[in-house]
Amino acid sequence: MSAAIGIIATALVLGSAYALVGLGYNLCFVALRTINFAQGQMYMVAAFVYAELFAHGYHIVPAVLIACAIGAAMGLVIERGIISPVMNRGFTHGNLQASVLGTVAASIVIQEIANRLWGSTILPAPAFFGSGFVRIGTAVITYGQMTAVGGAIVLYILLWLLTRKTTVGLYLRATAANPVVTSLQGVNNRLVVSFAFSLAGVITAMAGILVSPLNGVSTSTGIELATYGMLAALVGGLGRMSGVIPAGYAMGFVEILVSYYWTSQYPDLVLYVVIFVTLVGPSLIKGVRDSQSVKRARRQVPNAGS
């Protein structure tokens, strides 16, 4: 029982991180139809900034604000400095490849800089409400875990309100649907896109701030979050904000269950199998179903051989 509660709590925390980073991916996708591969590294850097500031004696509130500001700034720089100019130039087969190449390069540059700065150190990060915990039977749930999950939920609600109930959110969704029309209506698309990337940066930074108190901050979280968050966005459906959150938590549960019952030695391999199944499975099933329905229909028509 206590093991189950522990598993659930850890999975929920991880799931929150994946869901939040996945939301960041999704916001960028909605804004520019591209994926910012550097999202995971933004998570890592924001978490490091938060932990470093705290270590240098800052209070939690300014530390959080500064880390979020850094997250937003990174989002903005990547959008204005890399994605948009590169997409305007295009690559051999258009701007999709160009933007992916650009952000992959950016992610590796950020990762390398972080490796130089922090190496393999693991910095502790402070939880919002101290290191207290709650006992449920024999199970222990820390304040940090509760803060991470609760904070994520607050962020979901805020994001939902922002995109659904405000004018900015309307602009964002409208620009995603048809940038030509919105620009004809006087919406500054460039501003909207930059806003989306900054917002994605803030959400990603918040994910780092909320989750890193549990395991500390290390440079390896960058690539980990990049892939798992991307997976959450993919499984949830790129561009569908509502799908990302359950997908993120599902990822969290898969990871924890696999490491609890099997092995935690090869997380990437497990991840890869999950990706393969989620990406390929549906299309295989759909393909089989389609071909069966075609065969059935074909039987009723004479001379319909291929």
Next chain:
Amino acid sequence: MTWIERWRSANGRAPLPKSVGRGHAVFLLLLVICVLIPAMGMSSFNQETIAWIAADAIMLAGFNVIFGVTGQMVFSHSFFFGVGAYMTAILAIHGWPFGLAALVSVATCVISSWVFSSGLVNLSGFYLAIASFVLPLVFDDLVQLTGSVSGGADGLGGIPLPFNSFSDFLLMTLVITVCALWVAHNIVTGAIGRTWRTLGINEQVAESVGVNVARQKLWAFLLSSGFAGLAGALFAPIFGFISPDSFDLNAMLSILVGAVVGGALGIPGAVVGALLIVEVPQLLSGFSTNSALIYGAILLVALRLIPKGVVGTVQDLYYRWATLPRTVRNESRQSPVDASAANAPPVSLPQSEAGEQRGPTGPIRVEGVTVRYSGVAAASDVTFDVQPGEFVGLIGPNGAGKSTLFNAISGFVRPSSGQVWLGDQCLTFMKPSDRSGLGIARTFQEKQDFGDLTALESVLIGSYLTFRGRSVFSALALPRYTSRERAARQEALQVLSLVGLAGAADRRVSDFPYGDQKLLQIARTLVTSPRYLLLDEPTAGLNPAEIDKAGQVLGGLRDMGLGMLLVEHNVPFVTGICSRIIVMDHGSVIAAGTGSEILASPAVQEAYLGRQSAELNGGAGAEAVQPGEPPGQAPAPKPVPADRGRGPQ
């Protein structure tokens, strides 16, 4: 007598173009150079570097095939490179002869990439990028999992050289490299490469000329992985030691840098890229121990400055120089429009082997076709036919279901019920690519992007099916392929002269005005030797002069006996060219007949101008003029709904 034969008998043949698939001489020259290099007596360090560059060139050539030419975002290349290297190393250590080990490695790469891609070929864009992105991430894990044979994270040493001296090995490596690159170059610049480039640019266009998209992507991917495996096999013995670090994500990054900076669209770019990714870290070795940062920075800068890479940029510059309008040169190059005026018909024929022995003949029949999009019937129970040699127009207001029906006939939409027939052959369940093979060709309404392809190349795309069973021979530039290629070029030039663009065959498609790009689309469909041409709004967005020109071209085709289904908004254009017109509204056929018949039909007038106007014209309710309709128009006896809905959609 088909329209093609009539066309042929009416016109002579265009001269055969210059021979294609030259380069045997260059190939032999390179081979000679390879033999000389190891004999030059370089230091062993230099020899190792050259062998390394050669292996990387093969690897990058493979990557360019899938990434640049076919345009698939595949990040698994370093993985297959690693598989090739490790397989060869392990087998060689266990005493296998090098050649056999290399062969097995290449086969392993091809097979494993086939397994990997069999589920993924239907993925595209980000999904493919991410699914393949993980392979370099797990390479480390796989090596550790198999640590007992692969040496684990510490690497694998003691890989034997297949020869006693390194210079012999270098000689073998260089000869293999030159041969492999020559084959790759022939493939990329030949008919297969053209098809693959089309896949990267626009899959629908490829499908519409008969390309099995999934299969071609798979072939490109297998070739690319095979090259990666070969490169790995040659790489393993160079230093006698390999470790998983050489094949992880950073290795993938260096591959990307090589492809982008060198130029991803061809094999020369791969050689330049290989030079770069081997030499740059060595040049910078005193300055930095970790090259990933530098690679990332180079990639970012290159994407901004030279997204087409060194080779692509040079080609661009040459193209711009070659197409400069200049009076000094004897052979004055004109803008495409002028050139077309100068090269007005002699109209001549496309000669096609596939065209004459194709399956069923007879009319296209649409029988009770209904197409639903999630409950909404875009076309419901539509029945009509197009007889051979008949020009049929399909008109109707926006949202009438014309394009849906058009897609149902060409295969891009599958009807919910009803059948489409060609003669007695049922087309309903055929892929668009198969329908193209039966002689049904289509154009697209929107402007198509053709990257850097020239007008001639964009037309040659259409001759894909005539290379059936021959395109493989392009790898060695064998006559069986080159003769076909020359003939295809001849046909393409002839079709270009039919649409009046032969003078600008070497200009890039993006240089042409909009109207001429639409004519190029028609030309591309013509080299597929169609029986029926399906044209989707060929005059949308064209100016009156361009519309006239398109009308002349289509009129010429009608006289040659080609059948056509024309979806249009420009009613005068349709009435001028089509013998029969079908009017659709709200998914059903509301009228059919000659131009004057359908214009007189009350149902048509209602569909175009609204109920009140129709009543008005019938003489009833003169006061019921809609606010939007100018009253002065109302008393006109037969309002021609010509300008409704014209213009870009």
